Amino acid sequence: MTFLKTAAIGLATACLATTAFAADVTIRLAHLNPEDPFQSHSGTMAAVFKSLVESNSNGEIEVQLFPNGQLGKDNEVIEQVRGGLVESTISSAGGIAQHYPLVGVFDIPFAFPNIGVASKVITKDSAFGEKFVGDLESKTGLKVLGLLDSGGFFAFTNSKQPITSVADMEGLRIRTMTLPTHEAIVSSLGGQPTPLPWAEVYTALQTGVADGQMNPVPIIAFAKFDEVQKYLSITNHVITPYIWTMNQEFFDGLTPEQQTLINWASDVATEAGRGMSRVIEASENGLPKLAEKMEVNVVPPEEQAKFAEAAQPAVRALIEEQYGEEGTSMLDTLLSSIEEEKAAY
Template sequence: MKISFKKLALSALTATALIASPAFADKVIRLAHLNPDSPFDSHSGAMSAVFKSLVETGTNGSVKVEVFPNGQLGKDDEVIQQVRDGLIQSAISSAGGIASHYPLVGVFDLPFAFPNIAVAQEVINLNSPFGQKLAADIQKKTGLKVLGLLDSGGFFAISNSKRPIKTLDDMKGLRIRTMTLPTHEATIASLGGQPTPLPWAEVYTALQTGVADGQMNPIPIIAFAKFDEVQKYLSITNHVITPYIWTMNEQFYQSLTPAEKAVVDMAAQVAVQSGVGISRIIEASAQKGLPKLGERMEINAIPPAELKKLAAAAQPAVRQVIVEKFGPEGVEMLEAMTANIEQAQK
């Protein structure tokens, strides 16, 4: 009988929870994320490290934090289900992972909706009007408490192994890996590419073997995933920016004392700020950002006139998907987001 590593890991995790001694901690937060554990290599690595330190010191050890990075407990959507089921207590998840539990996350994918990173940071924030509306709706529909909301590492760029993307025509026929999101697939298809939805764990191999010609992700993710090893061209499209959503099992959260809740809330807020900061640092870093990627990849920015052509092709297609897939709720959520974007620019 074949037993997957994921099931073994989860079984071991459950067994450990059952035999854990109260002498070590009254409560344990098992926190999972997909990215490297190092706080200097990924935003979720930084967030989990800061959160662990602040929670354990702030509660004087009554709450411990155990971190499971690099997708150790399974794919993103599976880990979120584990949080919902109470098998683990918390997860920092991509939009692609949360989409199967909360499809309305797709409203973020309206191409070229955010004019710059400052506006994006102000809107993709648990304290913004839109962030509060989104968090409340996620909790209503999934039962999950939202601890944090931030961008997934910056604006998306498109890399590929065939040619630089300088005009709309250059997208034609390129097989671009996307998350399993209909909005992302519609974006690539509207630009003339062939969307190739794949789980994160399969992306590097797909690029290496030619199953996909390219992919789209923020610069820090392209860097730590080492896509420069299997991609030649990197085009700065800045066409979309997606959230990372940090959730916690609501029943576990309610089991905390008021003092412990205050520490967890504070620690999550500071951890998110750390994650946002490290993403901007990685983007600019000569060791891990664009300068580093430029050692192996040919990097180009797309002229504003061509970006307008891309936006004109992609925005109507994605709006249509939002209307068809999500109905009036999707339209309302999209309008709330765009209103907050306009407000943030004043």
């Protein structure tokens, strides 16, 4: 029996090796989140991309997926992509910021009025998206395959108390991404920013290194923060991008047909990921799941206005100070695009 099992395993391994060898091109695609396409939007994007590319390339291209941060921290994997060690990655704004700091322009609190406007602006094809992507590509040497929101508007969670007003933020140690703009948001509201890489967040919340954190509902859900946090406060204070990049030299080495396939497959996969975020938000896997263990409150509009009054000037001042004229120009283009899309609704 052991012999038969060993033989079967050997045969399967040989078949997989043959399949991998048969492919002319291998794309290693990394991301931070769960592989299950129904748990995270980057899981959805990776699964859809793999299916479309492999099934439409007649076996020429194999896509290998590395979810759950298997290849390292976000900024480290981006470095691997820039260096050609990995072909592609789907990254958070925190990871991108260490290679392209101007991603911080997204962090003006309460700039986006709703997810409809955000979906129109945070895309490669918008007027802002074209400027943003072009600048990112020129400064990093990366090719951008996709631009979308990170899962929806951010909410605060913490283990101390409900956040119903700015006063409730006083002294709370809030984990942020390694984004100066996110640190400025928390500081301006009276909290203590605690920047940490994603891989360390759950343990930091569990051990009390941080009292709380901020993320979209789908990310809070799949990260199981309801296990280590008691309060969830819906503030909708900011929305950040996820950015899908590929090594430019690798892309340039593909045939024109392969490049076309990569471009349209990543476009379709990005829209699938955008849609999955909305599905998760609206399903049992989103807010209802979190509400089973957490106390949930919604910050009313009049209090949101006070949050905005405290945080907006701080973030704008930081962008002007750190990023100069090009930062304010990028920010103004973003705000202009938002106003145009608001007028269309």
